[in-house]
Amino acid sequence: MATTQQINSSSAAAKSKSKFGVLALIFLSVVINYMDRTNISVAAQAISDDLELSKVQMGIIFSAFAWTYSIMQIPGGMLVDSIRIRLLYPFILVAWSAATIVQGLLSSFAAIVGCRMAIGFFEAPSYPANNKIVTQWFAEQERAGAIAVYTSGQFIGLAFLMPVLAIIQQWFGWRGLFFISGGIGIIWAGVWYLLYRDPVPESEASSTDSEASTNDNNKEYQVQAAANWNNLKIAFSSRKLWGIYIGQFCLGGTLIFFLTWFPTYLAEYRGLSELNTGFVASIPFLAAFCGVLLSGFVSDWLVRKGVSNEVARKAPIIIGLLLSSSVIFANYVESTQWVTFFLSVTFFGNGLASINWVFVSLIAPKHMVGLVGGCFNFIGGLSAVTVPIAIGYLAKDGDFKPALMLVACLAVIGLCSYLFLVGKVEQIQLPALDDDGTPVPDTQVIQPLPSSSGDTK
Template sequence: MNINNKFFVLALLFISVVINYMDRTNISVAAKFIADDLDLTSVQMGVIFSAFAWTYSAMQIPGGMIVDAVRVRILYPVILVAWSLATIVQGLVTSLAAMVGCRMAVGMFEAPSYPTNNKIVTHWFAERQRASAIAVYTSGQFIGLAFLMPILAVIQEWFGWRGLFIISGLIGIAWAAVWYFMYREPGEKDVGSELCADDNERQAAPSWTNIRFALTNRKLWGIYIGQFCLGSTLIFFLTWFPTYLAEYRGLDNLKTGFWASIPFTAAFFGVLCSGFTSDWLVKRGYSNEFARKTPVIVGLLLSGTVIAANYVESMAAVTFFLSLAFFGNGLASINWVFVSLVAPRHMVGLVGGCFNFIGGLSAVVIPVAIGFLVQDGDFRPALLLIGGLALVGMCSYLFLVGRVEEIRVPGQEVETLSV
């Protein structure tokens, strides 16, 4: 395999993740202005934040099955165009119901994206390189937003919140064309060529037996619960964080964009540190239990420090604890490596879908829960909730995941939960 091809594919993935998260989080930048323009309450804004995850979560398992069956080169541009069109329409709506519908559409079409990313890395990179590869593309959600938060704030300042959505969507459509013409499957030499035999072997038809297995294995539930808890911290930063800075800490639009970028930068360094250190430990002969679990467990422990922001007043101190917590979230964000390491080879897409389905439920529950918790303008209970869940996730990796090794396929001896 040509090393240059591998890293070119990784660059394509990185940019795709940046665009993916831009279209998820532009709503948080625009939230205050949408609420003022459409006369929405904090609870109604919580529903809008949550709406993305209703369909994003519901489509994870079907989306994972699609990923196992459809060529990446075709699938990725299709979903990119679809969610980008839904993003553009958000800039045209005039009611709560229409905004909720658009967010549901974005969530539905983004659902297969991360199982697709994981499938690409599994096919292109050897096991000893996967944590680094996952760290690089995952870092796109952090470094992209660290740079994009101020830029999105400026775009909104110039073109309004409606223009923000329209410009974001047009960028996604342009990138879909780039992806189709630039990406190749492993072993594919030209546009008309067939998949290599090895890749064809990895395509899997939907199976209820496989679904039942993916939803009853104890080891898999360990990483699913961890993903839910990790996602709870992430979804706070992707939705309510700018509002927390603007309304609870009293910053204006441009200052919010600047201060919001700092924790995302910390998370970027966290995920890169985690990925490259994890692979380095594997190459040095350390076990997967130590090399893969340690960054995730330490990261979730650090994420719990978000609670400390409740007990300081200066923006420097608040930013320090929020950045430390998000750095921890970045450290733990290589947890996708567990999907490629423990899932049966023919079920990587399905297990990735289940993993992201449970994780996506955090984006259903957390925005609405925070909306209720902050009705009186006090964000302290919200930060207690986020920090507590991070510690639950740490316990899940400590006590449920066990040995980090590929699980036997259905029909062989497996450890399952009672159902």
């Protein structure tokens, strides 16, 4: 008969082999996610010309995705905590991909806004789900690297997809662009369902002796998880959490500029052709890809060397936000090469700081990873609501200089948030709760349960 140690060793080896396949699935899902978010930016000029839309109207179209994406972050995080990822992910993939296809059939401003809202609604649970998958499958000292890999999908995917999407649009028009990108997402939903498996909780592979102790802890865990309104209060009352929320908003402000107005900036303000815009726009995305991978793996390496989270996790974000503020220098150069350089440095910095999702699993109580991830992305999503419209108004006369100043200011605010609000990087500890969710006085703090990733910190 196999011993408990042999069973656990076999389970750990199987999980170690599977987790990299899981990471590949998340990576490709992120590529498709961002393809369906940003194909509108590639098609923007053609849509504007075809439907005779103003810059302010295009700003509203760019923003519409984020209206529902932001509102649904907290409910989406709760869904992630309560529904199996294997079932939830394919459903939302099919739904947002179908909405993408429908965009290609529309000819009115209001209908396109409605479709963008639908895409945002169904994409909302995706990033909380990604973060939960990584938390379940990877140990704490591996998570920044894992987050960096899947986050890089939004950069490397778009770096290569920008020119591809531009070519597709040249061949099939902006309507064909939506048909093709939406169809890819529907196919991928089937692949995800066939290949992904939720991880087996470690408690199921543990010995009978340890099960009693684990079950006792799970009772406390379940009482905490049941108190959803109390959890929501905790999620919005912690200074540490507000520090990462504000930082996510500011990072999102830079990202959303590149995902929405950047091709228009190159084509109209800098005078590049449609095809050249696709190729030049890919360069900052490659820079961001390098930034996020460098950040993630160096950060994990520092953790393994015993460097504190204040340095290993915070330093890449602080340096990245500082570099992102260099976007302001693009206002003072004329050549395409220098503009591309400063925008690439800006997006490289954004990539460095994009491991900030690791702070959700480091700071949030264990049973609230999905909820805090939803709150985190809700605040971040508000940047996608406000920034595209703000840029539309700032650039309505064709001058993008004020818009770049706005992006630089957001980077500085995000830098201050991580310096002065986040403080020491440590998990929030909660008091014990009774059955109705009220704190029990004079009791010991509930210690977080070990995660299924094997994290024992």
